[in-house]
Amino acid sequence: MNQPFKFLMIATLASPMSWACSYDGQFNNPFTESYPGALDVAIATQQAIEQQSIVAPPPLEGSKGLRRVTWWLNLLEKMSLNLPKGTYIYLVDSQLWSQYETPNHIAIHVQPPKDKSKVVQLTEATLHNLINKRLTYKQALDLELILET
Template sequence: MCLSLSAGPLRACTFDGVFTNPFTESYPGAFDVALATHKELSEGTITKPTLREGIPGLQQTSWWLKLLAKSLNTKSMDDTYLYVIDSHLWAKKRADKLEVHVTKPNQKERVLILSAAALSSIVTGEISYQDALELGVAKFK
């Protein structure tokens, strides 16, 4: 599986040092995922990860996304966008490739919305991908 990182003004996320109004920059369904994440963190179902800032944070989250994409390597996941709500980071899963730091898709695209806590918890084995969907800390739109 190939991982590519790209940057540009249309792909700004918090790892670029760009902090905007999360309610205007968000994606439909992201608020529900944020609420579910808060609940599961409070209940101890998932653990809050230690997130780095800047380029190290982008690399950390990109690695987690790569691990998730590899574990979900099925045809049904091809051409699916992944959105990490905490950082407004977008990625796109293609056949054997994960593109990270891509432009936000249009509303018709298939999107997996998840929090950094859910992403970290899935790749560390704390919860399964299916658990994340059932808990609401990850959601398909």
């Protein structure tokens, strides 16, 4: 992995735990950790893209990017992953928090958990590959593209 990309990835992921995601146009402090394990998920994702195990989606920013990822998260929720009610889903690259509330409902753009709730961490690239059936949830876990805590 080249050095400028590593720095950019670390700067993107290292931010205070707040509800502001990259779709809000917020600048994040590059010297604080976004969430424990997030950097590992991002690095595993970048390696999988470089090894062509998964493909990166075309980049979208702002409201277009938020609409796309919202659609993908709603499709993910319909995939019968047996996630317990209350599970948080954290997209580490956009720092977007969502929460699986009930069957057939996921809340998008929520506050991060304040307790020891279950958290599923992944990137938009992993989500894209799950939705497009290029990767199963188990494969993503095995490749460390998803981290459950």
